[in-house]
Amino acid sequence: MRRRELVAAVLVSAASAAALLAQAPDRSRAPAPGPPPALKLPAIQKFELSNRVPVLFIETHKVPLVEVAVVLRSGAAADPKGKPGLANLTAVMLDRGAGSRSALELSDEIDHLGAEIGASADWDETAVAVGVPSERLGPALAIFSDIVRKPTFPAEELERVRKEMLTTFLQWRDEPEAIARVAFARAIYGDHAYGRVTEGNEAFVRSVSREDLERFHRAAFAPGNATIVAAGDVTAANLKTLLEASFGSWSGTGEKPPAVPEAQQVKGRSIWIVDVPDAAQSEIRVGRVGAARSTPDFFPMLVANTMLGGSFASRLNMNLREAHGYAYGASSGFDFRLSAGPFYAAAAVQTDKTSPALAEFFKELEGMRKPVGEDELTRARNYLALRYPRGFETTGQLATRLEAKVVYDLPDDYFTSYTDRIAKVTAADVARIAARYIDPSSAAVVVVGDRRKIEAGIRALNLGPVRVFTVDQILGGGKPRAQDPKSK
């Protein structure tokens, strides 16, 4: 009775407020969205240069900018045995001398054009991209093609970059996130190609030679291994003329990189603590081997992950951040590569809450194996599908989308059918994904934090065998310092 009176009183006051402000809207329920708008993607134009290099292009004239990228299907996964980091270092060295220009001359001309040129090696590709105001596309492409085709890898520049990278590795010791990244890859993949980071390691950087760079460049940077993607304020005819002038005479055979073998799944659970004395937080990573980009499970995996840790309202974030306040945020993801990349769940949590936070991680992973509600499923599907068009707004975004299409051989209707394919994901799909990919009984756990304060609590959780490492052992490639005989 009391409750009903209370409601009546609220209604009265709402009514009188409405009388005062005639335009007061009905706030009792949230406005329902209209039918979702479709993605109006401009056509992907395709043509070939005279040397058969394919070009994918999206024309858009909103702003006077053009983005062009040369995509090579050779990335860190193509690093030769014993030379981890070669693809990355080759990319870094491209603009340190090319054609007739020195590193300083290249940089001066690029900056003066108001252009930006960047090169990076990911696992499955090396991409070299230029973004430039459209009226200066011609001169920018002339420099850009030298950087892609004719890097000179001057010896003194290699020495500079060597020093810089060795110092970067030294600085990783200060960064719990970097330590966690290196440890996590090794904990899941061990000696497999993915058991390291794309930057490689100190031993490689110390020993790499100009000849290594030249060899990798010859093998990877060849027309048969390349696709050019472009987006922005230029017509296809003009773009073709400019690309023909800068890349049409590019020759060479190159080599197709070997496929990365499928990794073994993580067996059971193992917990690595990496000791960073006095750390204010612990970086937590929990994960295992996920799936290749080509998996037919791709869309259900996106939906399942969105529920677990792929959005703000996801379970991990709502639990660790909103319910417990242990962290500023928590997330999860599948890193899709040509071969099966990792699944990860991650957060930086306050030191004194490390073990309760870790327990919550496992609770949420376990929780995904129970049937999911329709509301939550709808939210995850909508979140992915309805925000998708916003990823096609800028020339940089468009070029990046085309890059992914090239590297992962996505079909022509991939972008326009994405929304429908997300919409088809069912609760049964999510259950299947959770059972197969989010199995917490087989998981590698990495915690980078203050061992003195966190070790006992972590051991008390009885998750599995605990090994303790120093930062040197992780970044320098050492062996575990201590084994716990009591653990399973």
Next chain:
Amino acid sequence: MRRSRTALAAVGLLLATLPAFSAEPVAAASAQGGHAKLEVPYTEFTLPNGLNVILHEDHTVPAVCVDVWYYVGSAREKPGRTGFAHLFEHIMFEGSKNVKQGEFDRLLETAGGDNNGSTTEDRTDYWENVPSSSLELALFVESDRMGYLLDVMSPARVDQQRDVVKNERRESFENRPYGLASIKLSEALFPPNHPYHWPVIGSMEDLTAAGYEDVANFFKSYYGPNNASLVVAGDIDSKEARRLVEKWFSDVPRGSRVQPMAPAPAVLYEEKRMTMEDRVQLPRLYMAWITPPHLYPGDAALDVLSEILASGKNSRLYKRLVYDLQVAQDVSAVQQSQELASIFQITVTARQGHDLSEMEKLVQEEIDRIKNEPPKPREVERAVNQFEASFYQAMEKVGGFGGKADQLNAYVFAAGRPDYYNEDRARYLSLDASDVQSAAKRYLRDDGRVVLSVVPAGKTSLAARPPAPAKEK
């Protein structure tokens, strides 16, 4: 470079009539023609409750951004409650009278929306990016918290976000190498009574002390529609968007009148030297000066100076310290433009075997060189061309941090007008080498700055020591 303002305006008018830009190659970069006018058409009006509203149409993708700026930041905080403006920003996502706790994000995500907010010294912003079919939902949640936040506020919600913010502080400052340096710098640059003295993130003690009463008072003082500006940008029909804005925001009651801030201008009359130990491998030198506020004379010249000093391999500091001598790992220079005063900051990380006295000497030599002779025209051109390209990049994205909705609000805040793009860009295009030299001379004073050394624990000997006084001749 030297393009006169008059010539620029004429070119702008000419290009404004052309629907698109050509991509014909030009003979040489320096021969580039005029500068396309930056067109961001908008509608602006004010609701009876004082809310300023700006609408901008861009139909590139079927999405809309709703972006609100409240003219309050950490500069308005009281002693003992530092970090409160930012803590309050967090609380704004915890539900309001008609949006249950947790529903803010759930409703938006179900509609395919993203959202976020940020707090600086000067202002707090909030945005939702949603499909254009969900514009009304974004207006509903944004107006509900502007009007009816306190109806459901409780001490428990404050406590909960307090823990989150403390972890934000741990993640972004305490557990990050050199993370506490920026806090130390602000404290040294600005006197205790200046509102930039304390950090936006606040101190742990003050975050602990903040309570429910503070939330209520802060909301009543600063979160009225008359102290805010709303931008709705993207795939909208301006007429319909106006109707919806009026529908959802008109019943929000006007708030207290907010007086403009007028602290005594901060001036540093001395060189302050400080050393901090941190869990780091390499020592890092920070040099910082108080400089003119955003859009004030000198601000753009200092932007260009920062590029000439530390952007690109040919920049003065990079070339000397990193490229030629190879004694530093990285250098940076930035003019951090703000409402009451800006900060110009140079940062250098020394390589192993080198100390910060050596870094300081080299940096000082380069600063003196710019003060004594103007930079070469080519150096200014490089910087200006980079700034110009960044103006085009800023036209690409509608929503989120740095999107057009955010920029329109930023210009209203700083210049009183949303379409300040062309004037802003003209500040850079009209600069020449002597302007940059003058800015260096006038603002990078040796006798008014902070020199902070951050060194590995136990290695204070690596800190920058003041150079020995010059001997009498």
